[in-house]
Amino acid sequence: MAVATTAAPTASDEKELLISGSEAVAEGLALADIDVVTGYPIRPYDTVIQAIAKKIANGQLVAEYIVAEGEHSQFEIVKHASTVGARVFCGSSGVGWAYAMECLVVTPPLRVPMVCLVGNRALDDPGAFGVEHNDALFVRDLGWMLCWIDTSQEAIDTTLIAYRVAEDRRVFLPLAISADGAFLTHSQALTLVPPKEKVDKFLPRYDRGDLLLHPDNPITVAPQANEDWVIEIRRQNDEAMKRAVAVIEEAYADFRKVFGRGPENPWFEEYMTDDAEIILVGMGTISLPMKVGIRTLRAQGKKVGLVRLRWFRPFPTEKLVKVLSRAKAIGVVDRDYSFGSPFHSGVVANEIRAALYNAEKRPPLLSFICGLGGREVTLEDVYKATDLCYNAANSGKSEAKTLWLGVRE
Amino acid sequence: MADATTFTNQTQILEPFRGIKKVTIEEYFTSGHRTCQGCESALVMKLMVKASGPRTIVLGSTGCMYVANTTYYTTPWVVPWMHTQLGSSGSAALGTAAGLKALMKKGKMKSEPINVIAFCGDGGGADMGIGAISATLTHKEYNSLILLYDNESYANTDIQLSGMTPYGAHTTFSPPGKAHRIIHKRWKKNMAGMMAAGHPECRYVATVCASYAVEMMNKVRRALTIGGPTFIHSLDPCPKGWDYDPMLSHELGELAIETGIFPLYEVEDGQLRYYGKTKAIVEGRARKPVREYLLKQGRFAHFTEEDLSYFQSKVDEMWNKWEVPGVVPFRRVDAARTAATNT
Numbered sequence: 001m002a003v004a005t006t007a008a009p010t011a012s013d014e015k016e017l018l019i020s021g022s023e024a025v026a027e028g029l030a031l032a033d034i035d036v037v038t039g040y041p042i043r044p045y046d047t048v049i050q051a052i053a054k055k056i057a058n059g060q061l062v063a064e065y066i067v068a069e070g071e072h073s074q075f076e077i078v079k080h081a082s083t084v085g086a087r088v089f090c091g092s093s094g095v096g097w098a099y100a101m102e103c104l105v106v107t108p109p110l111r112v113p114m115v116c117l118v119g120n121r122a123l124d125d126p127g128a129f130g131v132e133h134n135d136a137l138f139v140r141d142l143g144w145m146l147c148w149i150d151t152s153q154e155a156i157d158t159t160l161i162a163y164r165v166a167e168d169r170r171v172f173l174p175l176a177i178s179a180d181g182a183f184l185t186h187s188q189a190l191t192l193v194p195p196k197e198k199v200d201k202f203l204p205r206y207d208r209g210d211l212l213l214h215p216d217n218p219i220t221v222a223p224q225a226n227e228d229w230v231i232e233i234r235r236q237n238d239e240a241m242k243r244a245v246a247v248i249e250e251a252y253a254d255f256r257k258v259f260g261r262g263p264e265n266p267w268f269e270e271y272m273t274d275d276a277e278i279i280l281v282g283m284g285t286i287s288l289p290m291k292v293g294i295r296t297l298r299a300q301g302k303k304v305g306l307v308r309l310r311w312f313r314p315f316p317t318e319k320l321v322k323v324l325s326r327a328k329a330i331g332v333v334d335r336d337y338s339f340g341s342p343f344h345s346g347v348v349a350n351e352i353r354a355a356l357y358n359a360e361k362r363p364p365l366l367s368f369i370c371g372l373g374g375r376e377v378t379l380e381d382v383y384k385a386t387d388l389c390y391n392a393a394n395s396g397k398s399e400a401k402t403l404w405l406g407v408r409e
Numbered sequence: 410m411a412d413a414t415t416f417t418n419q420t421q422i423l424e425p426f427r428g429i430k431k432v433t434i435e436e437y438f439t440s441g442h443r444t445c446q447g448c449e450s451a452l453v454m455k456l457m458v459k460a461s462g463p464r465t466i467v468l469g470s471t472g473c474m475y476v477a478n479t480t481y482y483t484t485p486w487v488v489p490w491m492h493t494q495l496g497s498s499g500s501a502a503l504g505t506a507a508g509l510k511a512l513m514k515k516g517k518m519k520s521e522p523i524n525v526i527a528f529c530g531d532g533g534g535a536d537m538g539i540g541a542i543s544a545t546l547t548h549k550e551y552n553s554l555i556l557l558y559d560n561e562s563y564a565n566t567d568i569q570l571s572g573m574t575p576y577g578a579h580t581t582f583s584p585p586g587k588a589h590r591i592i593h594k595r596w597k598k599n600m601a602g603m604m605a606a607g608h609p610e611c612r613y614v615a616t617v618c619a620s621y622a623v624e625m626m627n628k629v630r631r632a633l634t635i636g637g638p639t640f641i642h643s644l645d646p647c648p649k650g651w652d653y654d655p656m657l658s659h660e661l662g663e664l665a666i667e668t669g670i671f672p673l674y675e676v677e678d679g680q681l682r683y684y685g686k687t688k689a690i691v692e693g694r695a696r697k698p699v700r701e702y703l704l705k706q707g708r709f710a711h712f713t714e715e716d717l718s719y720f721q722s723k724v725d726e727m728w729n730k731w732e733v734p735g736v737v738p739f740r741r742v743d744a745a746r747t748a749a750t751n752t
């Protein structure tokens with residue numbers, strides 16, 4: 001990631017710090033005054049715990065800080081802390097996130113609004129520290145809200161928004177913020193850090209209400225329900241996820257009101273899409289090579305734009321379709337894989353195909369798999385994807401549905 | 410913010426019940442469960458919360474005491490109760506205690522000592538969840554009790570052997586057959602001894618059996634009063650898994666102690682105290698032969714004389730050879746042999 005050379009205009013009451021994505025999340029956590037945080041080492045996510053530990057050691061955050069003996073415990077500890085009313089944080093990366101899988105499964109039906117950071121990392125084997133999105137995507141069907149961030153600024157802002165959304169009683173679902181390993185977790189940029197008073201205006205206290213586990217409210221939580229009730233409980237989760245859409249929009253609108261910045265469209269960032277013939281789609285820090293490439297392509301007269309998807313769950317189906325169906329061809333660049341899926345495409349590509357199914361205008365869509373294991377996505381990759389999209393646009397159909405870019409054949 | 414509160418890390422002071430007639434009448438685990446007739450673990454649940462009183466939160470890992478106890482809409486729990494994952498009793502105790510502590514310390518919740526008890530079965534606790542329990546027992550600043558109810562099998566899933574199933578027992582995963590009479594050849598883990606020996610800052614570890622109900626409740630009360638993370642191992646006869654007439658649950662509990670198979674003791678601040686019949690055994694009273702206990706149970710019906718004497722010899726070792734009888738299986742180096750090897 002490039003470090004911004006010219007500072008954004010600073011609102012008078014905001015501090016400006018040169019910090020990494022992980023450090024920015026930690027700034028957000030201190031401002032959110034979290035109560036319980038658990039850690040377990042795995043790169044790249046561990047950097048956020050290192051930053052939190054420093055804050056606790058220096059008295060900038062008062063919280064119970066527990067280093068667990070594994071990710072399974074890490075998530076169970078905060079799950080239980082949340083049920084007695086504590087605001088909690090934890091997270092993981094790659095196989096660590098997989099190790100916690102059982103605990104990730106239970107949080108949505110328990111209506112535990114935990115906020116987590118996934119420092120995206122390739123799954124073992126073979127060992128690799130670099131980014132892939134498959135880890136976070138494990139939970140895409142389970143009632144977790146999922147978003148991808150791109151900058152340190154987005155890291156701190158999204159952390160505050162995440163608690164506001166997850167802890168909204170209309171939602172009460174867990175939320176994972178995904179940050180590309182190394183490219184964002186470890187890369188520093190100038191970041192505005194708002195004052196606590198403003199954060200308090202934006203983020204109310206966590207109130208578990210009648211779901212609070214406490215001797216004054218002696219409820220039984222998560223009894224054995226079986227076929228008598230399970231489907232109704234699933235349906236409640238489904239409704240909560242649907243309600244999250246309006247809650248997310250409200251939260252971003254309020255964020256803009258309180259802090260005077262932040263995107264108008266929470267769901268995705270659009271870059272030069274207004275007149276774009278070709279629209280590329282991606283998530284996370286892949287936006288950097290794409291934007292640079294697009295500027296060069298534009299100079300050559302090629303009308304290319306980018307949609308960087310922020311929210312994957314809930315998926316912004318209608319809004320995305322509205323933008324994408326204007327294009328002559330769409331190129332979805334996945335930093336993940338979904339072996340054996342339709343057309344052997346990436347996860348995001350197939351989600352977008354499904355979203356477009358009922359659209360009146362369905363441009364040809366190409367799926368690109370790129371940058372796995374943290375491999376750099378190059379300008380060449382972007383140019384190649386664009387060329388192939390133009391071929392599809394001109395012929396009106398895409399012969400090759402899925403292409404791997406930047407791979408030794 | 411921390412300064413503005415009256416938070417202390419105190420526990421509730423629960424004096425021991427001085428005899429069965431002094432035990433409180435109130436029940437916090439009542440009707441609504443559907444455990445088997447003669448289920449000793451259900452009695453353990455009832456005594457456990459009777460001992461702890463109403464200002465208690467209970468967490469329970471998956472197993473009979475979850476599935477058979479908390480059918481949706483028919484909970485027997487009068488105190489707040491929550492399910493935790495099979496291997497998570499340690500984390501459930503720790504997370505609940507940490508959540509309460511954080512909120513009280515920061516003035517976000519009224520400060521008062523609330524008992525936190527997490528229970529687990531032998532499968533959930535001694536097999537799958539042992540790592541999390543071990544970790545919790547090192548977190549001395551969080552008050553919680555982990556109670557392992559040991560019915561000596563994965564009972565809820567149809568009686569499969571666990572690391573706590575006695576040698577040779579017939580379970581659905583260890584059926585006696587023509588080629589192999591004994592499938593399960595592992596000796597049971599020494600769970601309480603291991604927890605006491607392995608966690609120097611855990612202030613209280615005890616073993617209990619509900620056949621001795623007042624003693625059992627008083628150990629729960631002691632654990633909660635003393636604070637920090639504490640651990641209790643309860644041996645629970647299980648008519649379904651052990652295959653005996655439900656009428657015999659109480660008697661089998663007694664026999665487990667009298668044969669010396671299961672010792673009753675507590676380790677408080679490193680000091681070991683034996684209880685009841687176990688104390689008598691340590692002081693020289695003869696143990697009943699293990700066959701009196703084993704042959705009352707269908708799960709050992711396939712045992713031959715050879716199996717019985719093997720079992721007896723292993724129990725004899727516990728009392729005759731262990732450095733701390735019934736608790737710590739170390740042996741002193743034989744002085745004569747050392748001298749011989751050194752020359």
Ligand SMILES: Cc1ncc(C[n+]2csc(CCOP(=O)(O)OP(=O)(O)O)c2C)c(N)n1
Binds near residue numbers: 471473530532565571
């Ligand atoms: C991770 C996981 N694996 C397996 C199971 C299936 N399971 C449910 S209850 C149970 C038995 C637990 O045995 P134990 O802890 O001894 O309790 P008991 O049933 O004997 O009371 C098992 C294995 C589960 N719930 N979760």
Ligand code: SF4
Binds near residue numbers: 449450473560565648
């Ligand atoms: S199987 Fe055993 S532990 Fe389970 S309910 Fe029946 S008697 Fe109790």
Ligand SMILES: [Mg+2]
Binds near residue numbers: 562
């Ligand atoms: Mg069991």
